[in-house]
Amino acid sequence: MDLKQIEYFVRVAELGSFTRASVVLDIAQPALSRQVRLLEVELRQNLLVRNGRGATPTEAGKLLLEHGRGILHQVERAREELGRVRGALAGRVAIGLPPSIAKVLTVPLTRAFRVKMPDAALAISEGLSVAMRESLTTGLLDIALLYNTPPAPGIEITALLEEDLFLVQRRGGAQHGAEAEPPTDAPLPLSDLPRYPLVIPTRPNSIRMLVESELAARGKRPQISLEIDGVAAILDLVADGAGCAVLPMNAVTTSGKSEVFSTRPIQGASNDDGSGDSARLRSKLYLAVSSQRPATLTQQAMAELIRTTLMALYKTPG
Secondary structure, eight states, X not given: OOHHHHHHHHHHHHHTOHHHHHHHHTOOHHHHHHHHHHHHHHHTSOOEEEETTEEEEXXXXXXXXXXXXXXXXXXXHHHHHXXXXXXXOEEEEEEEEOHHHHHHHHHHHHHHHHHHOTEEEEEXXXXXXXXXXXXXXXXXXXXXXEESXXXXXXXXXXXXXXXXXXEEXXXXXXXXXXXXXXXXXXXXXXXXXXXXXXXXXXXXXXXXXHHHHHHHTTTOOOEEEEEOOOHHHHHHXXXXXXXXXXXXXXXXXXXXXXXXXXXXXXXXXOOTTSOOSOEEOEEEEEEEEESSSOOOHHHHHHHXXXXXXXXXXXXXXX
């Protein structure tokens, strides 16, 4: 069997589509279909059921998918081991970052990566947690940082850090639909949050879901002024007086115009054990990998580099 044919088949089976696989693999769809068909002829088995909605593996295809992942992993490990003979980690690592984290992490992480793994290749993309979870399961991403992600089949998560969430308001100006009040940086009781019109991302954004679930536990709902996906756009609208936002502090400090905003920590979230209402409202960041794909040595090293770089950033004052 040809390794390329195995890789092509695995990608089609994981993505459920020849069209999507051809984009990921950067190969023309007719050539991709021909190579997979040649593999089926060689094995004398139909590996995929083709229909108008895509392609799904047959029983034989599911078996080859399991073996194929292992074969491709072993090939990658062999490349890494050969790279280690030269004294360096090799291979490619694809990571996904939330936009707010990407803004502060991309440059220092890339610098550290070039120093620690000069023979390896790095791909960084931004995305929402839901899309990045799917990319982990299909193999488009090796590592992703996800906010407030629940346990899910096929994904292993490790807690990295927690960030306090703040009510972000325009400094020195009235907010659309909000009562006038003197400026303050005192903690805002979570139960008072519905008083403020929010500029907030659409569902299933992790902060949106957290705010809604915490308020629902108190029999309340947020006051939604505008639904906008994108931290920069949200802050622009807050600066224009369209409403308030609920964001971590690093989103404000890295905006380039932090002096425009006032921030208040949100107090009164439920504790992890479900007791009391004394905790700050916090967003939890997790490192996620696929449990279906054994991590290569380069990927393991990258995960540790992400952890140490992130910890250094969040321990740095300001």
